[in-house]
Amino acid sequence: MVGLVVVSHSAKAAEGICDVAAEMGSAEAEIVAAGGDEDGSIGTSAPRIQDAIEQARDDDGVVVLVDLGSAVMNTELAIEMLEAEDDDVRIADAPILEGTLNAAVNAAGSKATLESVVEAAEDAREYRKLN
Amino acid sequence: MVGLVVVSHSAKAAEGICDVAAEMGSAEAEIVAAGGDEDGSIGTSAPRIQDAIEQARDDDGVVVLVDLGSAVMNTELAIEMLEAEDDDVRIADAPILEGTLNAAVNAAGSKATLESVVEAAEDAREYRKLN
Amino acid sequence: MADTETQREAVLAAIDAVAERLSAEKSYLTDLDSAIGDADHGANMSRGFGAVAEKTDELDGDIDDVVKTVGTTLISEVGGASGPLYGGSIMFASQELEGGITAETSVAFAEAYLDKVQDRGDAQIGSKTMVDALTPAVHTFKKSIEQDDLPPLTALAKAVDAAERGVNFTVPLKAKKGRASYLDWRSVGHQDPGATSTLFIMEELLDVASEHLEGETDVDATSPEAVEREAE
């Protein structure tokens, strides 16, 4: 199963997003929060992200959802620092909460692949909330 | 100043999003979290949202950021239940975290209006995270 | 039109009956919601109506006020989509009962309720939501009263049958609204929880109405649909 990592500048936001996603019929999916910096205050941390990726990772790879710019930079750095090959770890270009929900639902499906989960996350960009 | 309300199914996510937004040079802006249902578990609650709107509201109105469908429904209901005229309360059709950040930065500007804040929030739909 | 005291009694009895039924169906509704949602519809509905039922002694005032309080209580107590949909729509539609409950005001209530649900949730027929149970039920109720001049209880029985068809109709559909819509194709083949709870509530309303409204025979045996279903 494709794992998910949620990288927000806020530890609370990352955890809360994981909680909402876990309710979307996808309690089985591995969704790991990596929010905040080393000491849990606002920021991001490459080593924390690296740990989260390693935790979420199994045979089918990992999709990482991010919030602001430095979350992307630290995630890229975390991916570079992984011991094993890193071509099964992808960053989704998607809104963090909405993308995580879509990705979690997709990942829970029996036909899910790394590509389909990334695509589901990125489809969230098109999601409209008002009629 | 235009106030902001963040309505997520998760109380943690709503608070975390407010924390990140508060760091964006907009500590002055009134950003109120309204996450979770009546007893704080996953969901949304019209009365909680109504309270948050009343708290965030001053002369320039309020923009509400939402996550999933029922957050929209409960926000609409909350707006209908407001005592005073409700045409200064708007729901942004925007990704919740990214929209809140954009809106917070815009709201902190001296030229901010209700329209400009909604527009800033909705511009976040176009925000790309990867190069 | 039954006198106000009888009406109030009927409404309070309906609240109790609905609360009891939803509590009995709690795990069934939750199972339905766990397949295509977040497994809380049973808890949401039984918590909501449970809270209303606990308030029955406070529920005085006119019928429309009593019904309005049902709505506002659901709004406060139900965290999910069904909170604004059930609670908000009941609150809104309650104003149609200002003159008490008659065949006419019941139709107006039903129509206002359906309008508000559609307006709030933006679901169409076939979106696989409570709207699929509600629309045929309200249409049937209105037509039975206004065009066919059927007695209210008979009209309500036909409406219940229509709702049941609507519930069954949700099974093969792909969800287009609510959480289930996230599942896309995987939502096909599952019954919608909100449509199902709508049916359960209507069944209880019919039951209580049968007991409280005079001048009507027991429709369970005589409505054409009941007969049809018996024959299946």
Added chain:
Amino acid sequence: MADTETQREAVLAAIDAVAERLSAEKSYLTDLDSAIGDADHGANMSRGFGAVAEKTDELDGDIDDVVKTVGTTLISEVGGASGPLYGGSIMFASQELEGGITAETSVAFAEAYLDKVQDRGDAQIGSKTMVDALTPAVHTFKKSIEQDDLPPLTALAKAVDAAERGVNFTVPLKAKKGRASYLDWRSVGHQDPGATSTLFIMEELLDVASEHLEGETDVDATSPEAVEREAE
């Protein structure tokens, strides 16, 4: 090329000097960041280099390993954008120092560092970031060494001057990268914190290099730019 022990001493001295300077400039950098960011750049940088300075006794091994550890420590300790930008780029560029510090390897280090910052952050010149200080500094350093055959200390002094022009250049620009870009037009008229810390670090490197590298006179008085600035 100075011997390895002298090089190590110079690197450790540079770490201490940078840590001290950034700690002294902490509130200034934070003020800059509070105007167009989240008011933490001073804290980020002084915490990061403070942690490196506390490790100096553990910093043995070859020069490139020492420098690499500077990078990884910054990665762990600096929460903001400057963590991956400074730390990740130092870590990456450290491999250019495998043969120790010479004029050549210094140029290679500087180029690799700039490349990585640009690659990681996708900022161009004029995006109002550290890249605006770094690019002219690295270009000037390389040209001074490779084309003009200037002594390394002179080249470094020219690079510092170039960085300073870059810092000044950030003031009138609109930010296109990083948090400041959220402010859009409101970012115009403010000096970029990351460009500023880049300049501070380079100033310390020049200072320490002047003290540790032999065969060069004090450039502060003799570099054309220093003279120019004196005249202003």
